[in-house]
Amino acid sequence: MRRIVLGSILPTLFIAIWEISSRSGLLTLESLSRPSDIVRAGIGGLTDGSILVATGQTFETALLGLTFAAVAGIIAGAVLGLSPVLERVVNPTIEALRPIPAVAFIPLALMMFGFGVSMEATIVAYACLWPILIVTISAVRAIEPRLLEVADILEMTFAERLRKIILPAAFARINVSLRVAAGIALVVAVTVEIVLNPRGLGYSLMLAQQSLRVDVMYAQLLWLCVIGYALNALLRNIGPAAIALSRASR
Amino acid sequence: MRSIDPIKIAALGFALALILTWQVLAELRIISPIFFPSPSRALSVLVARVLDGSIWTPLVATGLRMLFGWALASLVGVAIGAAIGSSRLARDLLEPTLDFIRPLPASAMIPIAVLFLGLSNAMSLSVIAFGAIWPVLLATVHGFSSVQPELRQVSDVLGFNRLAFLKKIALPSAFPDIIAGLRVSLAIALILAVVTEMQASLPGLGWEIFYAQRVYRSADLYAGLVMLGVMGFAANHALMLFERRVLRWRNLHA
Numbered sequence: 001m002r003r004i005v006l007g008s009i010l011p012t013l014f015i016a017i018w019e020i021s022s023r024s025g026l027l028t029l030e031s032l033s034r035p036s037d038i039v040r041a042g043i044g045g046l047t048d049g050s051i052l053v054a055t056g057q058t059f060e061t062a063l064l065g066l067t068f069a070a071v072a073g074i075i076a077g078a079v080l081g082l083s084p085v086l087e088r089v090v091n092p093t094i095e096a097l098r099p100i101p102a103v104a105f106i107p108l109a110l111m112m113f114g115f116g117v118s119m120e121a122t123i124v125a126y127a128c129l130w131p132i133l134i135v136t137i138s139a140v141r142a143i144e145p146r147l148l149e150v151a152d153i154l155e156m157t158f159a160e161r162l163r164k165i166i167l168p169a170a171f172a173r174i175n176v177s178l179r180v181a182a183g184i185a186l187v188v189a190v191t192v193e194i195v196l197n198p199r200g201l202g203y204s205l206m207l208a209q210q211s212l213r214v215d216v217m218y219a220q221l222l223w224l225c226v227i228g229y230a231l232n233a234l235l236r237n238i239g240p241a242a243i244a245l246s247r248a249s250r
Numbered sequence: 251m252r253s254i255d256p257i258k259i260a261a262l263g264f265a266l267a268l269i270l271t272w273q274v275l276a277e278l279r280i281i282s283p284i285f286f287p288s289p290s291r292a293l294s295v296l297v298a299r300v301l302d303g304s305i306w307t308p309l310v311a312t313g314l315r316m317l318f319g320w321a322l323a324s325l326v327g328v329a330i331g332a333a334i335g336s337s338r339l340a341r342d343l344l345e346p347t348l349d350f351i352r353p354l355p356a357s358a359m360i361p362i363a364v365l366f367l368g369l370s371n372a373m374s375l376s377v378i379a380f381g382a383i384w385p386v387l388l389a390t391v392h393g394f395s396s397v398q399p400e401l402r403q404v405s406d407v408l409g410f411n412r413l414a415f416l417k418k419i420a421l422p423s424a425f426p427d428i429i430a431g432l433r434v435s436l437a438i439a440l441i442l443a444v445v446t447e448m449q450a451s452l453p454g455l456g457w458e459i460f461y462a463q464r465v466y467r468s469a470d471l472y473a474g475l476v477m478l479g480v481m482g483f484a485a486n487h488a489l490m491l492f493e494r495r496v497l498r499w500r501n502l503h504a
Contacts (some may be wrong), residue, residue, distance in 0.1 A: 006339070007345065088261060089257060089263075092264075095483075103444050107448075108463070111463050112285050190355040194449065196448075209361035224354055225350055228354055229350055229353050
């Protein structure tokens, strides 16, 4: 309670000063809209669907990239986690590729795919791959060796091993890395859209700024805060629930 | 003399085999040389640019952008983090607002920063600082709020006032956390330096890569990518060395 009251003091004060000073003419900067106009623009964008369509596009791409990264990262991570020798052979190459910022691949992806979903999803996948891959490797390596001996005795194929032993045993930690990657996916998708891809929330944000619809721009920024916050809260709660579920199903 | 580890040779061989495959595919024109110039061409561009010195200007520009933005984020982040981590009032006042802003992708601040500051270095720095502040801020909050109770009692016994407690006990105790946060922040600062260069046509490696694509000089593009990778790697390792050196006292006790 104390937290809610104290926590809302600063934002309320900030918004009140902003609103009052722009109404009284103290603040005439073109870069600042009025809080009331921003709220109106936000409601307008939500009711005419423009914000929701853009959100859908961003989420679609982020999810596509994340899925690619998850499939590739978990399979490669399982292979490398099972074979320490192979892991040491491949590791320097991974360490050489990993520090390259994903956004630096934007021009390359543009050249290969042109504008659209695939170039953006590729960048998202590249950015999400590393946390998933690295956590999966160490999670698989930490699996109780006797479980893997069981798999040997039962002469399981790699696909069976992955589904019946590795994924259930390493699930909790892989799940954490997927949550981290989901946060990265949204950030990278919006970034690619802001830099050049003409679709989604990032692009409509840039468009609002360039056409000097400052109220629309702030409204979309606020919306980004809201969905980012909601996504974080969701991922934080999904994690424990999924772990409980996987324990229960065992 | 220790013999060379065969796995290290295999690791080198693996990397070389990948590059060689790419080279062969490019030579045979199986993959388009417009998109994938052969590695030898990319490498020769890189070597030529290192030799004639033209790689250093953009490298230094991006490096300074990254460092200044990171320094700004670190100062503000440690200050706010220390306040939140050591005072309940500051925590209750600030944390809800910060929690709400934090998930915002830093690149989304670019349009606002452009409105206020134009396509300038100040714009770039403010965006970098906004994005890079969170890891160091969170780490500092954690470091300051998890000072061991015994250390608190020591400071009470010695009659430290609040400032002395923060300076002599809380800050050193939070230092390992802060450094860990600083490393994450540095990686983010490099990413945002590249993004703002692309967005605002500011000089640096990010812009060079962008420009190389526009004029279809893909060998230049790859050379730029390699330089960025080297830079990220070097920055991270420099900080890791610093961490090991500064935190040596910790390993002595442990």
